[in-house]
Amino acid sequence: MTTNRKTLMIPGPIECETNVLQAMGAPPKSHTAPDFIKSFGNCLNMMKKVWMCPSGQPFLVAGTGTLAMEMAAANLIEEDDHALVISTGYFGKRYAEILERHGAKITILEAPVGDVVKTEDIEEELQHRDYKLMTFTHVDTSTAVMVDAASMGALGRKHNVLTVLDGVCSVAGEEIRQEEWGIDVVLTASQKAIGIPPGLALLVASPKAMETWKSRKTRVRSYYADWNNWLPIMDAYTAGKPAYFGTPAVNLVTALETGLNNILQEGLQERFERHKKTGLAFREAIRALGLSMIPKNETVAANTLSAPYLPEDVSLPDFMKAMGEAEVIIAGGLLPEIKGRYIRIGHMGSVAHTDLMNAIRGIARSLNQCGHKTDEDRGVLAIEETMKE
Ligand code: PMP
Numbered sequence: 001m002t003t004n005r006k007t008l009m010i011p012g013p014i015e016c017e018t019n020v021l022q023a024m025g026a027p028p029k030s031h032t033a034p035d036f037i038k039s040f041g042n043c044l045n046m047m048k049k050v051w052m053c054p055s056g057q058p059f060l061v062a063g064t065g066t067l068a069m070e071m072a073a074a075n076l077i078e079e080d081d082h083a084l085v086i087s088t089g090y091f092g093k094r095y096a097e098i099l100e101r102h103g104a105k106i107t108i109l110e111a112p113v114g115d116v117v118k119t120e121d122i123e124e125e126l127q128h129r130d131y132k133l134m135t136f137t138h139v140d141t142s143t144a145v146m147v148d149a150a151s152m153g154a155l156g157r158k159h160n161v162l163t164v165l166d167g168v169c170s171v172a173g174e175e176i177r178q179e180e181w182g183i184d185v186v187l188t189a190s191q192k193a194i195g196i197p198p199g200l201a202l203l204v205a206s207p208k209a210m211e212t213w214k215s216r217k218t219r220v221r222s223y224y225a226d227w228n229n230w231l232p233i234m235d236a237y238t239a240g241k242p243a244y245f246g247t248p249a250v251n252l253v254t255a256l257e258t259g260l261n262n263i264l265q266e267g268l269q270e271r272f273e274r275h276k277k278t279g280l281a282f283r284e285a286i287r288a289l290g291l292s293m294i295p296k297n298e299t300v301a302a303n304t305l306s307a308p309y310l311p312e313d314v315s316l317p318d319f320m321k322a323m324g325e326a327e328v329i330i331a332g333g334l335l336p337e338i339k340g341r342y343i344r345i346g347h348m349g350s351v352a353h354t355d356l357m358n359a360i361r362g363i364a365r366s367l368n369q370c371g372h373k374t375d376e377d378r379g380v381l382a383i384e385e386t387m388k389e
Helices: 018-025 034-050 065-076 090-101 119-128 149-158 207-214 227-238 250-266 268-288 316-323 336-341 353-369 376-388
Strands: 057-062 082-087 105-110 133-137 162-166 185-189 200-205 343-346
Touching (some): 065 185, 090 105, 162 207, 268 353, 316 343
Parallel strands (some): 082 133, 133 162
Antiparallel strands (some): 185 200
C-alpha cells in the first residue's frame, strides 16, 4: 500500500516519535492501577528535570496550554493585584485577558511586531508600580520572536515580582533553566517541543509561587484549575499512591512518560543545541530564497519555528493552495495585524534534516507556482552548509 502522508510542520501539534504513538495506542489503564501510578510519578519527576527545577512543584493536568496559563493566573492572582504582561504577539494579549478575568489590574507592554520590549522599559514600569506578577511569552508562536528568559527571571528577582513564562512553544526546545534563572512558573502544553499529541497542560511552580498561593486570602476563582484540588493528586502520585480529582488523560500520561524519557535520553543540552542548529539552518534557507523574517534580527529569533513574510506579489491563499502539493504541512499567519502576509513553519521535536529539505523545496516550488521566481537549490544548499558547520 502506498500512502501520501505528509509531515506535519505547523508550530504544534508536531510529529511524534514512534514509541510515543505506541504508548498512546495502548488500551487505556485504570488511573489507580499500580503501573499507571508509577508512570504518573515518573512524569512528575522527569518534568522537574526537563524544566531544570529540582525544587519546583510540577502539575500535570488534562487540558491545553491555555489551561496552564489560566492555572497560573487563577492560583496566583487575587482581586486587584497588579500584573504586568510583556507581549511579543498574540499569546501575550491572551495572557492579559486571562489575568483580567481573574481579577488582576493589567498593564501591558507591547513590543513592535518582530521585536522584544526593551529591558529599560520593563524596569521603569516595575519601579513605577508594586506588581505582584509579570508574564512573558518565551517564544510567541504568532511572531517567532524569542524573549531572553534568563534576564526576565533576573528582573523578577530584582524587583520581587513573580515571573510566569509561557513556554508553550519553547519548553524542551529552547534552553530554560527555571531554578537557576529564578522563574516562578514555567508552563507548556504537550503538543509542541515536548512531542506528545495535544491534551495535557504542564507547569512547574517555584517554592515562592507555592508560598504565594498558600498565603492567599481569597478563594481561587476556578474550580478546575484550583491547586487545592490538584496538589493532593500530584503528592499522591509522587508517593506512589492512587488519588482522584478529575480522571487523568491516561493514554496521554503514558505517552508523556515515553516522550520525557526520549528528551532526557537525548540530553537537554544536546537537544537545545540541535534546535539552535535546525532553527539557524532553516532561517538561512528562507533568506537564501529571498524572503525576510518577522523577527528583526538573530538575537530575537526563535529556534522552534520560523515566520517569514511572503513576497508582496504572492497572496497567502494562492501560496497555501500551491503548498497543497508539498510533502509538508505548514501554517499561515496568526497575528491579526499581518495575518495574511506571512507563514509559519514549526521545526521542533523530532524534526529531521529531510523534513527541513522537504519544507524548503515545497516553499520554493510554491513561490514559483505563484509566479515569484526563486531558486530552490539555494535554499537546499543553505541547509546543507549550516548543518555541516
Ligand atoms: N502560548 C503559546 C506561546 C502558544 O503557542 C499556544 C498555542 N499555540 C498557547 C499559549 C495556547 O496553547 P493551547 O493552544 O494548547 O491552548
